[in-house]
Amino acid sequence: MDHIVIIGNGIAGITTARQIRKHSDHKITVISGETEHFFSRTALMYIYMGHMKYENTKPYEDWFWTKNKIDLKKAWVKKVNYSNKTLEFEGGESMQYDKLVLATGSKSNKFGWPGQDLEGVRGLYSYQDLEYMEKHSKDIDRAVVVGGGLIGVEMAEMFHSRNIPVTFLVRETNFWNNILPEEESKLINRHLFEHHIDLRLATELKEIVSDENGRVKSIITGTGEEIACQFVGLTPGVSPNVDFLKESELNIERGIVVNEYLETNIPDVYAAGDCAQVAEPLSHRRAIEAVWYVGRMMGEALGKTLSGQKTAYKPGIWFNSAKFFDIEYQTYGLVGNKLQDNEGQFYWEAEDGKKCVKIVFDQASKKVIGVNTFGIRMRHEVWDKWLKEGKTLNHVIANLDEANFDPEFFKRYDPEIQKAYNGQFPDEQVSVRSRSLLERIFS
């Protein structure tokens, strides 16, 4: 029986632990300095917004860990001594391991802006960040959020939920335009304006200005404009949280370099989740993918490996999702912000400008490559199958109804989409049809 020690109680570390427990009876210890129990990082915003309490964000009840014999330890690891397999904690204690899993997650990026360490300036990643935000955003007149990514828009929504006016600085010409194609970016721009977010596109942060007490009092943009504010949220992305592991024999580039079995260069040391960098990613995946699902999938594979069934990490078709204020977004397959040379696209937008579907396909074979859907829920299973089997755009459009995942009674846009398709691709007609409500109810 090995003692498997996991640093990090996020989705990657916890999934690993659960999988090990499911398949074996090794001794498991999960360490984190952040919180005693596993909670859903993706739900941090909802605590601030009053949709949930911290308790509600814990995916498992507290007795779960004792019952499944997963030991928890709340402490910060200061150093790992690989030669004698020992961890050193910040309080001076130490712990032996037989196998070590590094699942230390990410940290918020900071780009050396003047004033980035003032009081009232902070990113959003950890529970402590949330507490900081709570404490420093009471009775403030304006918050500025810098960086137009997913965490940025969440932070904007958080302040907005408490009626704190938000100025949102986005470097790109349209929101999240480094990932989203222009039409989709613009759709979100409009929605942010609809929510009275003071969205500043193509605007950079130059400086954060302090008051006499070392607190932020304003920011200055690239164009020299000064905006008074009492909180600045810095969200220019995240990077692997590996500083305390640096300067050792562990191979770290941007993240901890791992092979397909999530093994590092040191025997018995593994890495998973946000902190891991896959040495040779599959062609349709990137080396570092800091999303929830990847942490979970790596944990699933690694947990099996550590219980004795060596399993390679083989992610399937890419998928992701997010919500921008009221608009839900899902994506399956690969949709870049710009079309590749071989790619064509079909785009449909609803009249209200709040729903759209974009499908990218290969010009030559007409096979679909990816889809972005906003405001319409689609079935993961169906899209996964279509993409794997290389279905053509025509097939997909004709059978769109199969992929719909909206609740009953919701308006079905399939006929509209099919008409739009017939208009855009006159040589490829599909018949316009939708199942009636009765058909759907008695399916």
Add this chain to the structure above:
Amino acid sequence: MKLVRTSGLIIFLLSFGLFLGLFFMSEYKLTEEIFASKVKPNHQELLKPEMSKMFDKSYSLSIPFVNQINAAVDNVNGQLRAEQKWNDIIWDDYSGSLTKASAGGLIVDSTWLLFVLVFIGGTIGALMFILPQVQLAGPAGIKHNGIFFNALNNRGWVGISAGTLLVVFYILIYFYDAYMMNWIILVEPLKKLINPAGESSQWFLYGFLYTFAVVVMGIRMLVKYRHSKYQMVRTASVMFFQLAFAFLIPEILVRLNQPYFDFKNMWPLDYDFFDAWHIDMLTKSGGIGIFMFAWGITLFVVGVPTFVFFFGKRWYCSWVCGCGGLAETAGDPFRQLSDKSTEAWQIERFLIHGVFVFGVIMTGLVLYNFFGGDFGFSLNKWIIVSVVVATAVGLSLWHMKKYPDMGSKKVMTVAGSIAGFVVLAVVFSEVSVFKKYIPVDGSNFNFYSYDVRTVYGFMIGSLFSGVIGTGFYPFMGNRVWCRFGCPLAAYLGFVQRFKSKFRITTNGGQCISCGNCSTYCEMGIDVRWYAQRGQNIVRSSCVGCGVCSAVCPRGVLNLENGDESTRFTDPILIGNDSIKVTE
């Protein structure tokens, strides 16, 4: 717009304050004429010596007035008992009729005006508060900002006050109706409008307030969920069924000299359906009565299995039912307060199935009694109390020892509630108002088959479904009754669990374990547990309200009816080729 909203709140609170204030605003004066016209001739002689002391005395509050009337009857009965004149004992409840006839002052002189001020004023105020949200609360979407900071929604002082008020109100309705005579009189004009020959009672008042709450809060629900057509259709449906089927149609039937009948209610929720008086009333009312009787039986024998098979229990619980209707409208602000723990689930299964079994046995005995059978026994109540309490304590201690890490909340609660139940029954049997509900006499339980019905009606029908079921909304969420007590929900749940096309599907691997679904599930189902492992949610308690699906920020959940074979599947999270089936 904000101003409109604030004024609306003020108007509503004024109307509500006026309503509460009305409890104190009238006077009662019993006169000889009233006495003569309301009391049965053979009782007049008995009661006159006692009651004549009250004649022409004016009371400014209902409570002492009612108490005095009850005391008069009690005194007379006490004497009759002492003299062993069992046949002369007065069973009639004169407190209601005498109090009503004796009431005077503001409430009687200006009933219509007060009605308008309270209910029309209240409606206008409430709508002024609710409707501007369309604009003020921003574009359509989930509106849960600040729920857990709110003193109403999160068991703060407003919630505690509201809950206390509700509990008091239910206790008044069930056991001290004469105290709230002013409120009963307040809705009299409406009763007369629907049925000129009718008289308002506490049940009419209750039905009206209930419907009022469902409709006004239903409008709030429609505004809140205007982005979700499923929620809108469903809410409109419960509003309609409450207004038409539960409130108007029965009243109109009575006006047309037909039996009072709620076509959407059914056994075993409608626990007096098989009571002798009810069967008699229906079967003696000609064709329409027979039809009602047959309808009531068909509904639960054929209707439930058929509809639950196609749609799940939601067709009833969150589309039609009155209890569900109130929970889904007036109760919506409290849905997040339901307990999601596994222990709560275990307690739920114990309680709801316990009530179901109790209800079935009770009905069996009632029918046995109806067809002429009866049995009786008597037991020393103090022995029973000691045995039950000792067993409960023993069981809890044993469990604590056996499962130290699971905690003993579950068994303690179950054992405690049984013990509490019995002790409560005995205590109630000593309190005069409750005496009639607990058939005990001296130190013995003298049980006859029909008495089971009386206890059920009191313990389950009144205390559980009313006082706790609704009164505890602000403490334990809006489905306390539906989740822990309703025998019909248990029955619908069996069918839903074992023979139905309904399930909630999870969308591949998209769940981020955020917890919104579990938090807002009013039935306390830990939806996330299933969603994060990619498993269909097939739970007997799910009422299909669809809120989990609505609040999910990643579009993971969908209420669907589909082929039965695809209902129970292995958990599967799509997107990971390393692993096929996962847990």
